[in-house]
Amino acid sequence: MKEKNNNSGMTLIVKTVTRLTVGLIMLYGLYITFHGHLTPGGGFAGGVILALSFIHLILAFGKDFIIEKISEKITSVFESIGAVLFLTIAVSGFLGGYFFKNIYGKGVPFNLFSGGIILPCNLSIMLKVGLGLFCAFLTLLLFISSKE
Amino acid sequence: MNQYLPYILCLVLFLIGLYAVLVKKNLIKIIIGLGIIDYSLNLFLVLIGYKKQGIFPILSKNGQAQPIVDPLPQALVLTAIVIGLAVTMLMVAIAIRLYEKYGTFDITQIRKLKG
Amino acid sequence: MTVETIISFLIFLMILSAIIAVELKDLLSSVVSIGAVGVILSLTFLLLQAPDLAIVQLVVEILALIILIRATVTRDSVNYSQREIFVKVVTMIGVFVFLFSLVSVIKLLPPFGEPKLKVANYYITEGLGIKNNISETGAANIVSSIILDYRAYDTLGEATVLFCAVLGVLAVMRTVGRKK
Numbered sequence: 001m002k003e004k005n006n007n008s009g010m011t012l013i014v015k016t017v018t019r020l021t022v023g024l025i026m027l028y029g030l031y032i033t034f035h036g037h038l039t040p041g042g043g044f045a046g047g048v049i050l051a052l053s054f055i056h057l058i059l060a061f062g063k064d065f066i067i068e069k070i071s072e073k074i075t076s077v078f079e080s081i082g083a084v085l086f087l088t089i090a091v092s093g094f095l096g097g098y099f100f101k102n103i104y105g106k107g108v109p110f111n112l113f114s115g116g117i118i119l120p121c122n123l124s125i126m127l128k129v130g131l132g133l134f135c136a137f138l139t140l141l142l143f144i145s146s147k148e
Numbered sequence: 149m150n151q152y153l154p155y156i157l158c159l160v161l162f163l164i165g166l167y168a169v170l171v172k173k174n175l176i177k178i179i180i181g182l183g184i185i186d187y188s189l190n191l192f193l194v195l196i197g198y199k200k201q202g203i204f205p206i207l208s209k210n211g212q213a214q215p216i217v218d219p220l221p222q223a224l225v226l227t228a229i230v231i232g233l234a235v236t237m238l239m240v241a242i243a244i245r246l247y248e249k250y251g252t253f254d255i256t257q258i259r260k261l262k263g
Numbered sequence: 264m265t266v267e268t269i270i271s272f273l274i275f276l277m278i279l280s281a282i283i284a285v286e287l288k289d290l291l292s293s294v295v296s297i298g299a300v301g302v303i304l305s306l307t308f309l310l311l312q313a314p315d316l317a318i319v320q321l322v323v324e325i326l327a328l329i330i331l332i333r334a335t336v337t338r339d340s341v342n343y344s345q346r347e348i349f350v351k352v353v354t355m356i357g358v359f360v361f362l363f364s365l366v367s368v369i370k371l372l373p374p375f376g377e378p379k380l381k382v383a384n385y386y387i388t389e390g391l392g393i394k395n396n397i398s399e400t401g402a403a404n405i406v407s408s409i410i411l412d413y414r415a416y417d418t419l420g421e422a423t424v425l426f427c428a429v430l431g432v433l434a435v436m437r438t439v440g441r442k443k
Contacts, residue, residue, distance in 0.1 A: 032318070037402035040206065040314035042410075044230050048322045055329065079429070086422060090415070110209065115402035118411045125422065129230065132425055133326065136237055136432040140333065143244065143436045151374035154267065157274040159365050161281060163358050168285045170354050173343050176290055176335055180297055183327070184281050187304050190320075191274070194311055200266075200376035204312040205387075207403040216405075217312045220383045223409040225316055227421040233323045234428035240334045241432045254343050 008062030018060040025053040029130070036122040037115040043125030050130035055137060063141060072142075075135045082127030089120050154195055161188040175243050175253040179236065186232040190225045197221035266310065267375060273307050290335045298328045315406050386413060 009015065032039075033046030058066050113119065165188060168181030197218030205219040243253070250258050277300050284296035301324030308317040373379060386409055402408040410418050 037404050037407050040204075040404065040406075041318055042226070042315065042404075042407050044226060045315070045318045045322060048230070048233075048319070048326060052322060052326060055326075059329075083422060083426060086419070090419065110403060115408070116412070117415075118402050118407055121411045121415070121418075122407075125418070128422060129425060132429045133233075133237075136241075136429045137330070139433055139436045140237075140241060140244070140330065143438070150267070151376070152369055152372075153271050154274060154375055155369050155372065156366060157271060157278065159362065159369070161274065161278055163362055164278065164281045164285060166361075167354060167358055171346060171351055172285070173346065174290070176331075177285065177293070179331075180284055180293060183297060184284070184300065187277075187300060191304060191307065194308065194313055194316065195270075195375065196372070197378055198311050198376060199378055199380075202312060204314055205405040206314075207405075216387070218378050218380055218383050219386065219405045219409060222313050222316055223406050223414065226319060226406065226410060227418065229316070229319050229323055231421060231424055231428075233327055234425050236327055237330055238428050238431050238435075240330055241435045244334055245435055 008064055010060050014060050018056060022053055022056055025056065026050060029053060029126070033122050033126040034112070034119070037118045038110060038112075043122040044129055046122070047126040047129030048133065050126060051133040051137070054134050058138075058141070072135055072138050075131045075138070079128055079131040079135060082124045082131065085124040086121065086128065089117060089124065093117075155192070158188055158192045158195060161191075173254055173256060175246065175255060178255075179239050179243065182239070183232075183236060190228055190232075193221045193225050193228075270307060270310060273303055273310070277303050277307075291332070294328065294331045294335060297331075298324060301327070315404075 029046045029049035029052075031046075032041035032049065033043055036042035036046070054070065162185060165181045165184030168184065169178055172178055172181065197220065199215060199217045201215065202217040203214050205216045205222070246258060247253060252258070280296050280299045280303065284293045284300065287293045287296070301320065305317045305320040305324065308314075308320055386405065402412070
């Protein structure tokens with residue numbers, strides 16, 4: 001039985017508000033990524049917002065709660081999956097002609113599934129940028145706490 | 149002269165960052181100076197592509213023809229902003245490591261290069 | 264109040280905040296001032312009709328502030344000595360000479376508000392489908408179709424740079440040395 005340490009992290013008001021809003025921030029990041037070919041945004045903005053939602057969790061609850069579930073190894077595995085997925089989509093353009101050729105269906109404009117190669121590329125860039133920045137932030141955090 | 153005023157003010161911002169990198173002794177002030185240089189150069193690239201009475205480069209459903217601003221500098225600056233963040237993160241990591249070894253942020257006392 | 268006047272005023276506010284950030288002695292206050300520079304820059308991008316860049320600049324600014332505060336707030340503040348007056352005066356003279364030479368060159372650029380649009384003409388007419396009424400990429404956002412369809416190789420290079428930067432942070436922060 002793990003005893004809950006109520007002294008780590010921030011005050012009770014911050015913890016309650018974080019429980020209500022951190023899911024909404026993650027959903028907002030996913031929305032900006034998915035509609036990257038219709039409205040402003042794209043993969044980079046969505047990835048940084050996703051990293052900010054994870055950092056919000058760690059800053060509010062203290063690192064001892066979260067570090068068993070979201071350790072460095074799991075985030076670096078997912079970041080590498082994002083990078084390899086981006087390269088796979090690029091190499092699959094060889095089936096049509098050259099590297100990075102846009103061979104998926106173009107669809108009707110203003111639909112969600114239009115634009116060919118743009119939607120899967122946005123998703124893989126979101127995984128790579130968001131989880132990569134979060135992994136580097138975790139490393140900075142753990143180093144500071146291990147020396148004092 | 150009034151047509152070139154935004155460019156000249158952007159260059160003054162660049163020179164403030166350059167002064168901070170050259171003169172200051174504290175390592176964190178040098179990192180802040182490099183961040184100011186980053187902001188000024190991204191702003192300069194976007195200022196070149198602005199068209200008078202242009203509108204943002206996104207297609208909308210009720211189609212009325214309007215002139216748009218140049219979308220190519222915006223595509224270049226979009227990746228440059230995220231790369232600037234990654235370089236700042238690496239510089240802060242090196243600064244933390246230097247503080248832990250030498251005990252100070254002063255660059256005139258970090259002189260002994262040990263192997 | 265033309266757009267040019269408003270943009271010049273905002274850049275002037277950025278110059279004031281940058282001077283404050285460079286000259287203050289307290290580290291935490293100067294980090295907060297550079298946050299102000301970033302937020303005014305995001306507002307300037309919005310007035311220059313670039314909504315993609317405004318979103319990215321705002322969230323990247325917040326993340327940079329978090330990292331800088333985390334690095335500086337746990338250190339004890341010691342007042343370092345200043346450099347000699349001679350070094351400061353020589354640097355100021357050098358900076359002013361650089362500024363005058365740049366100002367005399369800047370008149371070769373096209374004036375503010377009239378770009379030449381040589382390369383982007385192809386992206387706009389083909390990407391929006393003005394010629395044949397069928398868009399070549401199928402996307403409504405021209406900036407997304409430029410960075411992920413016409414110039415996707417540059418995006419691959421940018422993903423590589425980010426990967427190397429994260430790898431560098433993980434390599435610098437290792438505390439376990441080689442086993443003897």
